Amino acid sequence: MNFASRPLFSLHGLDFRYPDQTEALQNIEATVHSGDCVALVGQNGSGKTTLAKHFNGLLHPTSGSILYKGQSLSGKYLQQARLEIGFLFQDPDDQLFGHTVLEDAAFGPRNQGLTRAEAESAARQTLEIVRLEHLAYKSPHNLSFGQKKRAALAGLLAMQPQVLILDEPTANLDSFQEAVFLKLLHDFSGTLICISHNLIFLYECCSRALALEHGRLRHDVSFSNLVTDRRRMRAYGLDFSFRFQPEAPRPERDLAATGNHSGALSSGPFPKPQSCLIELTDYSFHYADGSQAIRKVNLKMEEGERLALIGENGAGKSTLLSVLLGLKRGSGEYRFDNRAVTARNSRKLWRQVGIVFQDSADQLFSASVREEIAFGLRRLGLSRQLRDERMERVLDQVGLQGFEERVPVHLSGGERKRLALACVLAMQPRLLILDEPTAGLDPEGEEQILAILRDLRGSLILATHDLFFVRELTERTLVMHQGGILKDLSSRDFLQDKGLGSLNGLAYSYRLQAGEAIQALQQAHEHALPHLHLHDHQHWHGDVQHSHPHLHEHIHGFIHSHHQDQEEHGHPPRRVQEHVHRKHELEDHVHGHGPEEQK
Amino acid sequence: MPDAVSSSLPLWQILLLIVFLLLALAAASQALRCLFRGQSSEEDRDWSVPPLEASKGRSFFHSWDVRCKIIALVGFSFLVVSLDHLSLAFGALTVSMVALIAARIPFSRALMRLTAVAAFVALLLVIMPVTVPVHPGDRLVVLTEKQWLVFNLRGLDLALTIGAKAMAVALLMEPLLGTAPLPITLHGLSRLGVPKLFGQMVLLSHRYLYVFQEEAGRMATGMRVRGFQRSSGLSNLRVFGSFLGMLFIRSFERTERVFSAMQARGYHGAFPEPETKTLSCIDVLLAVLWLLAGTCLVLADRLMQ
Helix, strand or coil, X not given: CCCCCCCCEEEEEEEEEXXXXXXXXXXXXXXECCCCEEEEECCCCCCHXXXXXXXXXXXXXXXXXXXXXXXXXXXXXXHHHHCCEEEECCCHHHHCCCCCHHHHHHHHHHHCCCCHHHHHHHHHHHHHHCCCHHHCCCCHHHCCHHHHHHHHHHHHHCCCCCXXXXXXXXXXXXXXXXXXXXXXXXXXXXXXXXXXXXXXXXXXHCCEEEEEECCEEEEEEEHHHHHHCHXXXXXXXXXXXXXXXXXXXXXXXXXXXXXXXXXXXXXCCECCCCCEEEEEEEEEEECCCCCEEEEEEEEEXXXXXXXXXXXXXXXXXXXXXXXXXXXCCCEEEEEECCEECCCCHHHHHHHCEEEECCCHHHHCCCCCHHHHHHHHHHHCCCCHHHHHHHHHHHHHHCCCCCCCCCCHHHCXXXXXXXXXXXXXXXXXXXXXXXXXXXXXXXXHHHHXXXXXXXXXXXXXXXXXXXXXXXXXXCCEEEEEECCEEEEEEEHHHHHHCCCHHHHHCCCCHHHHHHHHHHHHHHHHHHHHCCEEEEEEEEEEECCEEEEEEEEEEECCCCCCCCCCCCCCCCCCCCCHHXXXXXXXXHCCCECCCCXXXXX | CCEEEECCCCHHHHHHHHHHHHHHHHHHHHHHHHHHHCCCCCCCCCCCCCHHHHCCCCCHHHHCCHHHHHHHHXXXXXXXXXXXXXXXXXXXXXHHHHHHHHCCCCHHXXXXXXXXXXXXXXXXXXXXXXHCCCCCCCEEEECCCCCCCEEEHHHHHHHHHHHHHHHHHHHHHHHHHCCCCHHHHHHHHHHCCCCHHHHHHHHHHHHHHHHHHHHHHHHHXXXXXXXXXXXXXXXXXXXXXXXXXXXXXXXXXXXXXXXXXXXXXXXXXXXXXXXXXXXXXXXXXXHHHHHHHHHHHHHHHHHCC
């Protein structure tokens, strides 16, 4: 048979319903050819993972069909096909069921019919590729998260698959591990189908995009076309251009203006620094197995300060956060609000310090949103009236009004994250800790979280790998490495220091480069089509002549120049919402634009 | 008639003695745990070398055929459990300790295992002497003037016998389970006729126990940071129920995902079999000797009656 002319996968009218009759996929028509690098994109809950599971027969269509090399994926053919199609699950613990890393990596090759020696040899080779050969006989549960991800990929690569399907391969990985993953995928010569909200990563490894919305395939375009078309991206909740915007001006801290003397988190102006909120002196912590998680950490944080905690996976960030929450006690001195934290009073720190975990599922366990928010408020001993008031306020704050009776476990990823945040905000802690607030969120969810966090005033610690959030939300950055604080500097200085990444093994450069490339594509695209533009030039409203930035639609097939001394204009894309004079278009006015008017 | 020995110890002193004894045992157990907690020989291991190769020539237990090892040590354990006399129970304990030394198991690991049964043994030592029924010929120590608290030496003898047997069996588990990787031991079991599915279930349970433990730990932390404190109130029971329910849902979803991941890599009912060595005459001979030693202990025990 000649497979070269035939698509590798053909999907015809594919529908899928879950047993509870939830319609997950509708009328999917697509083909994937050998060697394609396809990105499956869409919002949380759009059906990406459900579709991906059809590619290796983990789910079967309710109606319609999926053909692999011209044959339906069922029976013995399915068994055979699965040995050619590798599927990387989002959580590596789902995939690493072997007793040792080597045993796990050899599992697939053994099922392909290789002898033990051959399978182990194949497994060893791939472990070498993912740089885990020195841990071949270690149990998977003793690996770090990044190592687990790479071990799971090794298990697939050992099968020498023709197709690799990856579900959120970079979720929760630091930038170094992400770059390692990218290198591995660049070296893969087969067909790649990748699901991710990390569009910069997808831009680097995929050439084609299948955009899903509510279970329907809306677009099948080249990836560069998708990222350049912001209007389309926004429609699918994928527009991540907010990350390219220039830094927004920060409100000044001013406690007197708010009258907020308690230091509790709230919306409004920043409280003025008044006292030292946190002070750690020579603080160290050892785990039970003797390994040192944090070593001789010295840290001072003022009330109202917003601080970022950066570091590779395993640098000690989470342990430090546990110490600050009073969950772990090591050696050294910890003072909160100028009082020493002892074994006794550390149990009451929860009243002052709130945390939103990386995985919101870890802190949502109640039967309804109302119960979930009320949980902490009850522990604070608040009256029912006060509880209801606070609940109403935080639900409004995070955009979950009307969700009171919904079951948390049935909410989407973005909604759950906002609910977790609401639960903590309702308790009005003096210090809010956010552990990877964007983990697993689609760009729209990220933007929503960012908008909420931008409005918060109060002390904040943000542990993240996301430099954009560091820039937007914090003033000071601590770089952690091997349990210690390597650098303590302003976030502005941190972000401008290009060489800093190499200090703690992090590699941010590829993200920055890819971001710049996408931004350039978007600008070129916008200037070739009718587009909204922000201009600042003289214009008239009747007899009144004035100047202010305003938007209007235009098209030009030439390189636009705003200033005499610049041949090209280089402002980042702006939004319609940035129009400072909203009714401008409706008013009777005359204006023109062009380089000559700028003179 | 039982032999009675009177003592004029007042009740408060006896209670104090018991409390002191229990506290001393608890402190000793805790001290041992703390002492050996940081000593992890596993961390120093070279993980690029297979466990069997890493332990090659370490002891005959490491190279012993796993089927013979299971039959010999499990059989010996059953024989030890049937012993009635203290002296022979201590004899069995000695054999276990010799096996432990021969298997070159780290002393700290053996002690950690012993501390796990120490509480059970301590409870027996405290309760049995004062609760066993008095038989003719029993030696009794009357601790109070009004003779309501009687310390029966036969009870102490029984408690010590049970304790010694429990410790002998617990110690034998180290040479049995600690000298071969778990998949090989389970494969040995399946070759002895235990259903393969049982081995797969144990293996997966062993792997995912840690994952579920971590998940439960993170959820418990999530509750603690919002003010949850353990108590027996009705509202807490409700919260605890929600916690267990959510843990169950998450575990159930995880098992579905794990099964999907197994299917995606070609699983259709059986795990690939691990490497096994061929059975030799020495393996069989060693197993027979072990069982003979156990049988001798039982025979001696019966003859002493």
